[in-house]
Amino acid sequence: MPEEKIEKKPGVCIPWEEKNKEYEDIKGDKELVKKVWEDIDNMAYIYIWFCLIAA
Amino acid sequence: MAEDMEKLYNERLERYVTAMNNEKPDKVPIRPFVAEFVAKYAGYTCQEVTHDFNLAFDAVQKFAKDFDVDAVVGNMVYVWTGMTEANSTKYYRVPGIDLEADESFQYIEPQDEDVAHMRADEYDALIDDPTAFLANVWMPRIMKDSSKGDYRSNLAWLKGGIAMMQYFAGFGVQGEALKNGSGTVSAIAGALKAPCDILADKLRGYRQLSADFFRRPDKVIAACEALRPHMMYNAYATADPTKTVPITVWLHRGCAPFMSYQAYEKFYWPTLKQIIIDLFEMGWQVLFYAEGDWDKNLKYTAELPDRSIIYHVDRGDIFEVHKAVGDKFCLSGGIPNDLLTYGTPDDVRAICKKIIDGVAKDGGYIMDAGAIVQQDAKIENVRAMVEFTREYGVY
Numbered sequence: 001m002p003e004e005k006i007e008k009k010p011g012v013c014i015p016w017e018e019k020n021k022e023y024e025d026i027k028g029d030k031e032l033v034k035k036v037w038e039d040i041d042n043m044a045y046i047y048i049w050f051c052l053i054a055a
Numbered sequence: 056m057a058e059d060m061e062k063l064y065n066e067r068l069e070r071y072v073t074a075m076n077n078e079k080p081d082k083v084p085i086r087p088f089v090a091e092f093v094a095k096y097a098g099y100t101c102q103e104v105t106h107d108f109n110l111a112f113d114a115v116q117k118f119a120k121d122f123d124v125d126a127v128v129g130n131m132v133y134v135w136t137g138m139t140e141a142n143s144t145k146y147y148r149v150p151g152i153d154l155e156a157d158e159s160f161q162y163i164e165p166q167d168e169d170v171a172h173m174r175a176d177e178y179d180a181l182i183d184d185p186t187a188f189l190a191n192v193w194m195p196r197i198m199k200d201s202s203k204g205d206y207r208s209n210l211a212w213l214k215g216g217i218a219m220m221q222y223f224a225g226f227g228v229q230g231e232a233l234k235n236g237s238g239t240v241s242a243i244a245g246a247l248k249a250p251c252d253i254l255a256d257k258l259r260g261y262r263q264l265s266a267d268f269f270r271r272p273d274k275v276i277a278a279c280e281a282l283r284p285h286m287m288y289n290a291y292a293t294a295d296p297t298k299t300v301p302i303t304v305w306l307h308r309g310c311a312p313f314m315s316y317q318a319y320e321k322f323y324w325p326t327l328k329q330i331i332i333d334l335f336e337m338g339w340q341v342l343f344y345a346e347g348d349w350d351k352n353l354k355y356t357a358e359l360p361d362r363s364i365i366y367h368v369d370r371g372d373i374f375e376v377h378k379a380v381g382d383k384f385c386l387s388g389g390i391p392n393d394l395l396t397y398g399t400p401d402d403v404r405a406i407c408k409k410i411i412d413g414v415a416k417d418g419g420y421i422m423d424a425g426a427i428v429q430q431d432a433k434i435e436n437v438r439a440m441v442e443f444t445r446e447y448g449v450y
Contacts, residue, residue, distance in 0.1 A: 008186055010288030042292075047216045048189050049289045051197075052257055054246040055139055055219075 013044045056235045063238030067125040071240055071421070072299060075340060075365050077385045079418025083411060083448030085124045085441055086242050086387065086421050090131040091159050091430040092437065093118045101132075101159050101430060102151030108135045108222060112229045119239040122441045126242035126300075129229040131427055134160055135222055142215025143199040143207070146172075159429055165260040172196050173258040175267065178274035181258070182281040193258070243342055245294035245302030247330070250282035251275075251323040255308045264308075268318050275322050283326040287333055294339055301365055302334060303342040310349045324355050335363035342387075345369055346426065353379045369425040377414045386414060387421035390440060395424055395432040400439035407443045415448065422448065 006015045016034050026033055056064075066081075073080035089096075094104040097114035104111040111130040119127055136149045148154050148161040165171045172193055173181060181188045200207040233239040248256070254275065255261045267275050294302045308314055309323045331341050343356065343364040350371040356364070357380050366384045368376050373389035380386075389410050394402055407422065414420050422444045428437060 008184060010284045011292065013186055013190070043220070044216065045186060046289070046292060047219050048186060048194065049285060050219055050246060050293075051142070051144075051194065051215070052189055052253065053248050053286070053289055055134060055144070 011042050011045055013041050060235060060238045064234050064240065067238060068240050071125050074419060074421050075301065075385050077362055077419035079450055081450060083415050083444055084126065084421045085444050086126040087124055087423050087437065087441070088128060088131050088427045089118055090427040092428040092432050095430045096434055100151070100156040102156040104132050105134065105150050105160050106136050108137065108225055112225065112232070116232055116236055119233055119237040122438065123445050124239065124441055126240035127233065128242050129226050129233065136160060138215060138218035138222060141218045143201065143211045145197050145199050157430065164256065166262055168263055171260050171263050175263065175271070178271065178278055182277050185281050185285055241300065243300055243303045245290045247286060247290040247302050247304040247341070249304060249306060249309060249323060249327040250279040250286055251309065251326070252307045253282055254278060261308055261313065268322060279322060279326040283330060287330050290334060291337060291339065298338040301340040301342040303344050305344050306346055309352065310345065310347045311351055316351065319352060319355070328358065331359055331363055335360055340365060342367060345371065350375055356380060357383065365421070373410060374413050381414065381419065385419040385421065388423045388425050390424045392424050392426050392428065392432065395428060395436045398436060400435050403436045403439040404443040407440055408447060411444065411448050418450070
């Protein structure tokens with residue numbers, strides 16, 4: 001069965017839901033890992049779109 | 056911040072915001088979009104202000120200290136070629152590298168299908184996942200080094216991202232320097248283009264897009280719709296979080312003769328209109344920077360909610376625009392750039408008087424040139440525009 005595609009919302013390059021599947025188990029603070037992942041992922045998104053829109 | 060500087064800043068901010076709300080402030084606000092002009096004024100070359108944003112910031116600060124203006128853009132030389140060289144962008148001609156040091160940068164748009172940054176058969180890939188398309192197809196295609204898939208390619212991506220972060224951080228510092236150093240407001244924030252302009256400028260190229268209007272119209276409409284939420288997101292993610300100053304949409308190919316009214320109505324306007332309405336509902340005004348002559352499109356612009364935009368007039372007839380939409384929106388601009396280059400200070404004072412008398416009587420007008428002011432403008436003419444407006448434009 002093909003894997004369900006996770007929609008990329010504006011502001012996202014690699015959704016946390018997709019990245020999270022790669023972790024077998026997060027032993028500590030999962031929300032912290034999620035937040036930092038999303039913050040940096042958002043910067044990558046802004047960079048790609050900034051190149052298109054304004055550079 | 057010194058008390059007198061803070062007072063000056065607050066007066067200017069209130070003047071600027073009042074006018075943008077289409078109301079009458081104490082004086083006509085002055086908000087010149089000075090680009091390479093500041094290099095000429097501060098004694099830099101175009102290469103210096105285009106390639107080193109700190110020199111551009113310095114030049115804007117010198118201008119803001121010496122000219123009694125209410126608001127400026129922190130750096131109106133909008134492409135930092137240090138960044139575009141770091142990520143090996145193909146499509147610019149850079150002053151001091153490809154051009155003489157005192158020429159302004161140029162964008163080279165692909166003119167044929169075989170060199171288009173997005174091919175005709177790639178619409179579905181863009182529509183399906185715009186961000187993935189940009190990362191996997193568009194970026195490698197517009198970067199000199201990325202197609203090599205090697206050390207240079209990997210570093211080009213890395214260096215481009217680092218450069219952007221450096222530039223963004225610099226803008227924050229520049230805003231504070233303008234506020235504290237000369238009491239000047241940073242006029243705009245946020246990156247926005249119309250989806251159809253993105254297709255024309257950076258993806259398909261204008262010639263190819265014009266053919267697509269007839270050969271694959273449904274794909275063009277779907278692509279504009281797919282780009283719309285991303286244009287929207289990028290606009291508010293980079294906007295002024297206090298929602299005080301507007302987000303500028305730089306309008307390129309929507310006006311005649313680039314596009315027929317039928318094409319505008321079908322392809323260009325629906326997504327642009329929705330973005331402006333959505334941003335306004337979120338609390339942001341949009342500076343509708345109508346490059347060229349947009350007078351014939353006024354019936355569409357008039358559909359927007361009152362005060363949702365500041366309508367900037369370039370080569371249109373500002374008096375006709377005022378008649379048509381002056382009761383709905385604040386206007387800005389209208390001073391012909393060729394007059395700033397070839398005219399005399401008396402010519403400039405005369406047109407400023409005519410515009411203030413004809414358009415600004417009830418408020419809702421911001422003094423500026425029609426287009427960004429580059430190195431060809433005479434310093435005495437820009438000075439005449441600013442000094443005359445300050446003296447005559449008092450309510």
